[in-house]
Amino acid sequence: MIGAGVAGLRAAIELAPAGQVLVLAKDKPNESSSQYAQGGIAAAVSDEDEVELHEQDTLVAGDGLCDRDAVRTLVQEGPRAIEELLEWGAAFDREGTKLMFGREGAHSRNRILHAQGDSTGREILRSLWQKATAYPSVRLLSFTAITELLESGGSIAGALAYDAWTGDSIEISAKAVLLATGGLGRVYSATTNPDVATGDGIGLAYRAGAEVSDVEFVQFHPTALQLPGAPCFLLSEALRGEGALLRNARGERFMHRYHPQEELAPRDVVSRSMVLEMQRTGEARILLDLTHLPAERVRRFPRIYETCLRYGIDLCTQPAPVHPAAHYAMGGVRTDLDGRTNVDRLFAAGEVACTGVHGANRLASNSLLEGVVFGARAGKAMLDSAAARRLMPxxxxxxxxxxxxxxxxxxxxxxxxxxxxxxxxxxxxxxxxxxxxxxxxxxxxxxxxxxxxxxxxxxxxxxxxxxxxxxxxxxxxxxxxxxxxxxxxxxxxxxxxxxxxxxx
Ligand SMILES: Cc1cc2nc3c(=O)[nH]c(=O)nc-3n(C[C@H](O)[C@H](O)[C@H](O)COP(=O)(O)OP(=O)(O)OC[C@H]3O[C@@H](n4cnc5c(N)ncnc54)[C@H](O)[C@@H]3O)c2cc1C
Known part of the structure; x- marks a missing residue:
């Protein structure tokens, strides 16, 4: 497994009973987009929700380009994937004993599960980690970056790794390889993605002859923190769901000029509107304002509140300067619904893969779900390769x-x-x-x-x-x-x- 985010770990759990599974992370074991996912994970689990509604919302967001079978698979298998996470100890937020469901832009129902308010990815990763490492057959190598895939007569036979501890290149042979390397946000100067998101999986796969699909579709999140010396930290869409307002450099609201849903318009619309508004005013400054909200509603997002405070912004009393940033790759290495690429023994799952599930735009909170649903499917499909003979790279x-x-x-x-x-x-x-x-x-x-x-x-x-x-x-x-x-x-x-x- 190249990658230790939700997709790599979920696949490892599926494969672990069949043989030795090596999970590689190029940095610290938990340095991944999964670790930073705030808003939540979407699935039609609540009594008021239906799989068909989740399907419909995903198709609308994808703007005519979603693969319908992929969407159906995601939404149908979503509820079971959530049950598994609960069984494995994921502590999603509850009201009393009942799970709490939040709403995000373009979802027609409250269906977003979250953990500790805004630390959902970290909690899912913790539970997957606990489950995966309970198998003696699963081994993790951190600070090990895969630099090239190894081939044998057109099939994938392993990978070449750069070991940051020794500075050496090491050859790893494998019966099958899963790319679970996450996103490509670091290609852009402004991104919410961690340093590891350099699109390695796409590079590795392309050089090995795999098809890469829909990479032009990159989602730009409108509200990343913009302060000198501060990281490009994401201020979740859920803040705008809670009532946060966007203002231009003159302190005026402007979203009504661009979309009837104003601050709750789709992400790409808000990002484009911010760019147009900065051009219109000639000032490169947009503010996210929560100061009109009661303090307890602002503090419902503890990680966001504390991070802004660390960089001198008290969201209860001061608006935060924000700017759009590259956030999510809808495209990637083309796969079928079981993570298979067109290259023998090479699989991909999670953000690096393109099943067509997101079409031209991703519905918020569908990607953690994608990681667990398609990670599990890829792990299962790799079982066939586990029985095959090892190839000489x-x-x-x-x-x-x-x-x-x-x-x-x-x-x-x-x-x-x-x-x-x-x-x-x-x-x-x-x-x-x-x-x-x-x-x-x-x-x-x-x-x-x-x-x-x-x-x-x-x-x-x-x-x-x-x-x-x-x-x-x-x-x-x-x-x-x-x-x-x-x-x-x-x-x-x-x-x-x-x-x-x-x-x-
Ligand atoms: C700030 C932020 C907030 C988000 N919020 C949400 C949200 O609320 N809900 C939601 O659904 N989605 C959210 N997303 C998107 C979601 O987090 C990601 O799409 C998802 O976690 C990707 O999971 P993954 O397993 O595919 O990759 P990642 O979790 O990114 O893991 C990638 C792994 O690959 C490893 N790797 C990469 N290259 C190499 C290499 N060459 N060699 C070895 N290892 C390598 C990395 O070390 C890492 O372990 C958010 C993303 C960000 C950045």
């Missing part, structure tokens, strides 16, 4: 690495392939991404060198697919093609050896 073929400063790369992606895109900007991005020095594979390439290589590739794929998709849909906005177009109600596919993006 071939030596890695040397490749060229792009030499580009990480900050330059991330700014370029933000400016040219970010919230608002156009053919001119995307073509410029592609030119500048290609126009770098290419150097031979450094012996014992370090984690950071490999990350920059992956970010460079992911930025290139995003720009290429965003350029090919001549329409605006979901989280993908083209200023030169502002409308949705029927001929693009298709998934984009990029594959090594084919510079042209294919739509299917």
């Amino acid at each position: 071939e030596p890695v073929r040397p490749t060229l690495f792009p030499r580009m400063e990480e900050t330059e790369l991330r700014s370029l992606a933000w400016e040219r392939a970010g919230i608002m895109r156009s053919a001119d900007g995307l073509e410029d991005a592609l030119r500048r991404l290609q126009d770098v020095a290419w150097v031979p594979h450094p012996a014992n390439a370090t984690r950071i060198e490999c990350e920059v290589r992956n970010m460079h590739l992911v930025a290139t794929l995003i720009a290429r697919c965003a350029l090919a998709r001549e329409e605006s849909r979901g989280a993908h906005t083209r200023t030169d093609f502002p409308e949705r177009r029927l001929e693009f109600q298709k998934h984009s596919i990029a594959k090594k050896g084919n510079l042209e993006v294919v739509f299917v």
Whole structure:
């Protein structure tokens, strides 16, 4: 398992009874997006809810591009996945003995389970961790970054790892490999994602010949904290659900100019509105204001409240400066509903995968659920490979690495392939991404060198697919093609050896 977030751990639990499972994390064992997920996990569990309603909400958010079978699988298997988490000790918040269900934007029912208010991911990870490590067959290696997949006659036979403790490269052979490497937010200069989210899984899979789909769809969360010296910390959508208001630099509310749902409009609409409002006022400052709410309602989000306080903002009395930031990748390594890619013995699950479940935009709180539902399915599918014979890995073929400063790369992606895109900007991005020095594979390439290589590739794929998709849909906005177009109600596919993006 490459990755120790919800998807990797859930898959490990499924596979553990069948043989040895190695779970790899490139940093601390719990450094992952899963650990930072605040808002919650969505599933049709409450008496007032129905699987069909969850399905409908997911399809609407996906803006005509969801894979219906994937959505049905997610919502139907969701309630059982929650039961399992409860059995394994996940302590979701309750009112008395009954589970508490919150509401987030674009959900038609209260169906979001949360833990300790805003620490849901941490709690789910804790319970999965406890369950997985109870199996003697599960072993974790932290601070071990996979730098390349190892192949054998077109099948995956293991992976090459950079061991941060020794600085050595180590070869790990495996009967099957699951990519559970999470997101790609670090490709952008502003992101809510942790440092590990450099799109490694996409880079590894693409180089091994796997299809990458819908990578142009990146969700930008509107409200990340923007303070000098502070991390790009997420101020959850649930705050706006609670009544928080957005104000421009003059202190005026502005969302009524852009959408009838105002602050509760879909995330991508709010992000775009903030950009337009900053252009309109000529001031790069937007505030999230909770000062009109009773203090006890603000303190219902203890992690958010304490973090802002640490950086000098008391949300009960002061508005917080915020800006949009790259948050979630709807696209990724193309898989079927069991996590299989088009490459033999290579699987993917969680944020790195693209089952088509999110279409062009993700419904809030569906991704933790995606991790547990599709992680379990991938783990089950990998059981077949567990019975197969081990393959002898071939030596890695040397490749060229792009030499580009990480900050330059991330700014370029933000400016040219970010919230608002156009053919001119995307073509410029592609030119500048290609126009770098290419150097031979450094012996014992370090984690950071490999990350920059992956970010460079992911930025290139995003720009290429965003350029090919001549329409605006979901989280993908083209200023030169502002409308949705029927001929693009298709998934984009990029594959090594084919510079042209294919739509299917
Ligand atoms: C701030 C924030 C808040 C969020 N809030 C919510 C929410 O409320 N509800 C919701 O549903 N979703 C939320 N999300 C999204 C959700 O958290 C993620 O989509 C989900 O947790 C991804 O899980 P994952 O298992 O796929 O990947 P992750 O949890 O990101 O785990 C990735 C793992 O892969 C490892 N890894 C990466 N590259 C390598 C490599 N080369 N070698 C070895 N290991 C590697 C990492 O070390 C890590 O262990 C949020 C995301 C963020 C960033």
